[in-house]
Amino acid sequence: MLFNYIRTSFHRFLSLQPTSSFIPTSATTVTASVKMESQSPCVLVLSGKSASEKETVKSLKENASLKLADNIKLLTLLQSERRSAKDEFDIDAYMDSLSTTCFGRVLLWSPRLPSTQDVVSLNFCEIPVGSVCIADIQFKGRGRSQNVWESPKGGLLFSFTIQMEDGRVVPLVQYVVCLAVTEALKDLALKNGFPFLDVRIKWPNDLYLDGLKVGGILCTSTYSSKKFNVSVGVGLNVDNDKPATSLNAALRKLTFGYQLRREDITSAFFNKFEHLFNIFENKGFQALEELYYKTWLHSGQRVVVQEKNEDQDLLIENVVTVQGLTSSGYLLAIADNGEMFELHPDGNSFDFFKGLVRRKLT
Incomplete structure (x- = not known):
């Protein structure tokens, strides 16, 4: 009974669209889009930070271990096999700033994917725990009540994996993720000397800036071999302003110089998340509550x-x-x-x- 309750409350609790700048599409549009994409494969570039992690992604490619939903064709490449374009996610810059021991060290990046959340969920048992999938564009993003979303370029869209044993605390993971996003942005502001962006948490899993939604979190879970396999999706408006706002739009009002890069935000997020998640696992969410309440919108509401x-x-x-x-x-x-x-x-x-x-x- 405990397991059924956790699964029900967890999924109902967390099924929200990652960011308000995602564009809802009709079923007809999505079907046509998927059909078009199934004719030409999606490219997925694999990268690892350490030598052993590079061997891991090499094995994933050689064994053709990864798959996409809806029978969409997939072409996997190692980072060394593909020359990146100027406006694409800079994998080297991301890896250089990453200082974690687990999270974010195996990277699956694509210029265009149906859904990063589907990639990590479908391939959870094939990729190491902590692996991240990043897409420049999503054409079938996951949302609340099975809503489907398309994302414009300029957003930060990624999903990663966590494995947990205590189902009672699984629903609290979303709060740690939201907190890690806000704390990572604070760290970047302090490190680079630009004005602090007051990004706030709207319960349960949305991120707001200047009264407008700037991002959100989506978590799903499955239970296998006495462990909860949690897939976490993050959507954050970095350069895509409409129809809401973006981090860089807010920064342009405050400074004429620095603009946030998706690579820096992602590495700063994982550096912060790993630290907060270790506290959460060892001491419980109570150890993070004071910091969380300073960031959310609802005390005294x-x-x-x-x-x-x-x-x-x-x-x-x-x-x-x-x-x-x-x-x-x-x-x-x-x-x-x-x-x-x-x-x-x-x-x-x-x-x-x-x-x-x-x-x-x-």
Whole structure:
């Protein structure tokens, strides 16, 4: 029963589009796009940081171990076999800035993919834990309620793998990822001397800047051999401004010089995430809560929760104040009479704060 509860709450909790700049497409458009892509293979360039990791990706290529969804053809190349173009993701610059021992050290990069999340999910058992897949463009990105998204160029789109044993804390991973993004951006600002961008976390897994969505997180999981295989997707608007905003659009208002590069953000993210994830695994999320609450948008937020009365024919509105997170990762709130509640999304509303269900805590 515990496993079923974790899987249900986890998937319902995290299935959101990675970033608001992704363009929703009709089923007809997506089908035509997939059909076109299936006729010409997607290119996936493999790279490793160390000598042993380079041998790993060489073996992946030689054994033709990797696959894409929907029978889309795949052409795998080693980094040494392909000359990169000027505007593509700079693998060398990324690897040079990476200082992790696990995460991000095996890289699968493509100029155009259906979905980075599908790549790591489908090939989870073939690639080392911590591997990352990055795409310059996605034409079939994964979203909430099976929504499909196309992404313009200029966004940072990547997915990576985590393996965990304790299913009770799996739903909290999204918070560590969100926190790692905001902390990585702070580190880059400090390192390079440009103004700090006040990127904030909107519960449960969106990133906001100046009141506009600038990114988001998508997590999925499967259970196998007594372990949870978690695939984490990150979408971040770096240069793609419309229809919302981007990090570099905000920087242009503050400085005439420095602009963020996707390679620097990605390496800074993994450097920060590995550190925070180690704390999370060893000490629990409680050790990160103070830092998390400094970054999220909701401390002291007043929320109206709509509930039906006992006869189920009248909606009753209850006002509560958000205090933080419960141990299971939902919102902890207090009513005006002092009663404590745990707030859950109802599973139907796109905006979580318009579809919250409250459960009284004893």
